[in-house]
Amino acid sequence: MEAYALCWCGSGTKYKWCHHRREEQPKVDIFAVDAQMRSLAEKGYCSHPAASASTCTKISKAHTVQRRGGLAAIADEGHVLTVKPTMKGMIESEGAPGPRRIGVGQASVFPGFCSAHDTELFGPVEGKDVDLTATTASLLGFRAIAYERFAKALQLETLTIQRQMDSGHSFFHQRAIQRHIYAIEWGVRRGLRDAERWKADYDAALTSGDTSGLSFVAIRFDRTLPVVGCGAFHAEFDLQGKPLQRLTRGDLAFDYVAWNMTAYDGRTVVVFSSICPRGGPAVQFMESVNQLAEGRMADAMIRIAFEQSDNLFLKPGWWESLTDNERSALQGRAQSGTPSQARPMDCLVDAGTNYAKAEVAELVVDLKS
Template structure:
């Protein structure tokens, strides 16, 4: 078991950009690698006005609310309709079950919130109409496609599991596209900075860009493959697990993630090994008929490290499962919605610890194997009501 650096693009800056031995000529390509002439890029940038990260964040937030429907039409193309704010967790089930006065708290915060809070922002209050939404699908496709997992009850099978997986993948892809689209803006964040700071910022941005583009390429390919499976209704390689509790967890979430450790803190995959593609899992916490479920789904071989991750969770004592999975939501998902009174009622030290977990795996903090054993204290104990796996 190790707790060393995991992401080479974040934690190994020697893979990034070295300061130039000498400045390029005014008509030569800029040292930062932009491909633009030096005189139109970094020349005299230290004397220019400092960048405004809050204004740039507002632009990115606006862009994140716009998009085209991601559903493939029957002809194999893509629906051309404008996307609505698609919920990643059903509003009338999972969200309303934890909402108070029509609102929840969310860990999906803006760049300015992160900056102002020095990397550890409090969850923000948000209405259930807007919580957990992204510009994923037009109204027609959103309603028709996800009807099997949007009702008051759930009968989980391969098709339903695929829909949980597909929605979480589209969420992650849509948000990744927005970030990549704003890379040129991010690269100008060194405006007004001294030369040495410019080198450091561009070094980090070069590495960040490489990681983003690699991830986006992989996600686009997976989306195309999933579109084919959706149109042909081929669920043969879909594997899933549902753990249902005997009451309500105080949160919901949906995300896609790459499990690096199992629930005992053992290594599963090294994301710094770029010769091996990362193996993702879909993770959802929502509720049906007043009972919360944790649902994990993947496509591909049944018996790989993802099953190992799931079976290690099943090996956690039933008395701890609810608290462990609740803490895990803060570890891997920026799309977690929280019951306000539960959050306010937690000791400040617990809130600080859970907030700190949201930074794991980012440029702020590396992931920690020991974090897999964290427990979020619940208002009342929850027992396991049932367990369903596709391989049982």
Template sequence: MGVGRGRNEKCWCGSGRKFKHCHLHREEQVPLQPWEAEKAFREEFRTPLCSAPTADHQQCSGKIIRAHTVPRSGSLNRIARDGHVYAFVPSLQNLTKYNGKLEPELVGVRSASTFTGFCSTHDDAIFAPLEKAVFSATPEQCFLLGYRAFAREAYTKESAARMLPVQRSADRGRDISDQVGMQMFNKLYEVGIAAGLADTRAQKAEYDRLLLQRDFASVRAYVVEFLEPPPVMCAAGWMPSTDFAGDMLQDLAAPGRLASMSFTSFATGSGGAVVFQWLACDDEVCDRFARSVEAIDDAELSSAMVRLMFEYFENVHISPNWWESLPAETSVSLVERMARSANPFRSQIAKPLLDDGVNVGEWKITRRFRVGVRRNDSQAA
């Protein structure tokens, strides 16, 4: 494949470049060195930019900070030990160290849960109602939890897209058959990145519009409050495909817009909370997911939340005391869940949120409630 291709024709790999400038004699080139890939990874995933709405960029301070998706002072410090929490640190070095599987490692709370995605002015101004007031689950506060989560998702997917040229060059020094296999995988991966990025950009644009208009009427949330801060903290957005009952919610491979939801677990002034947040336009999928959360007994909810976090999110931060107190088989199972769900070469579980018998203990719940009302619910009332 490509062996007899003309030097000036487009390369078979789909890069858009001429064959002579792309894969001609690729098998004779110096292989991509681990330090090259690691350097590119660090640079792309630390690119400084401000994720505030474009229309508001004239107010940027120009000083991009390491913004915390889970607050450091109010949340991470509450579960830290000697200023450290456990986290999964994605890097090529760690993947090599642990044979393709990430293990949680201790990281300082100053760097945990950060991304260089906001300038100092916007990080302070946008999230002031969340960071400088007691959390009372107002529609605005729930919206801001989702806004921050989706800003990070957009930043991460943009960074992954910028890494694609490095991935395309990873077959340097490989024989032709290896080149073909690697480039076929790259094509599938790029299609997935492009689709996910398009959905996330559309979601972020809608959140930008609502933020600028300060319109929080379409905010929906399901909130669970705990007596103490949850020992696993996370801020992420995702597109739920199945719920906790194993029911299909949406086909992620289907064309068109996909429904999205954010998840945040954090400490509050009186204890802790988990907030599932979405917009009214995604009620059809996300309300059904919330109803599956409502159906879980209090005693089983903490295990379900941990199952969700380790299945779909890597931005999790864990209390060292809690993690080290887990039975060995429990922590091994959770690490395996994280590794399996993140590896596209491994077979995935069709209904990953069903109870798998892994119990992490009960986090005492003080209250559950909803924020926002579905249109048909308000009409029925």
């Protein structure tokens, strides 16, 4: 390849400074890469709509799931399980690591708000209990989306680091790694662009206090379910297996659903919300949640959590109590929806599993259909 042409790998850098003689360069130290990625994750900024140098204070380690009541409700001896793998775990388990233990103080943190805005904004959803209203649904949804944007931006930065991982390997190997990263990168870029669009909608609703465009379903169970988490996802299939939208390449805007699953006062609360077109895919998704038989809702919440997010935390004792088959079925969902594994249409359909049992204590539905 000509030295000053753009490199074949798609990095946008000239060949001479990119893959030229990479097979002769030293191999990358995995632990150094892990450390580099962790320090990236600690670099924060404030996601409040009114964030500015004059209004923001120090960036805090905000929790995506509140620590007291939420994470604490599922912890065993101060620990929960996370399904997010480390680079080391990926390599040691040949790409299929199981959930790992972390302390509740480290679980679900992200440096996405300054402490002043964090306290001011999330007061209504940080108490011992919560009212299930459009206001609290919009706050929880906003936090889920701010996290999602943060996570996507971070993922994009870590891909840059991962592009160096083929150092010291043959051209054949380099090409395989770069192709893999290229395929992921496309999805991450679109995810980031979408998350920015979604956040702009929630920013506007929070700033004006006008939640009239918000659709939501909020479920309160009569006890604690063994999973908490939050995030936002494209609604691809509903809970009866109906396709809602086909995610294609290009610039189309796709409907999304923000998801929060946490506990207040010993009872799990799950909120789905979206600011999106009337009657569209997101509204249909939430309608399909509303149509579940009440006795099957708890199980469906576990299914959705594993299928649609990796920002989820598990009660260790519960995970250990599952059968091997149940564990591998849930873990299989964590790989779903990636470039190497498209989501099956029936991914959210009830297969009669028994992950958790709980009665619905309160159900609030406000859909703009």
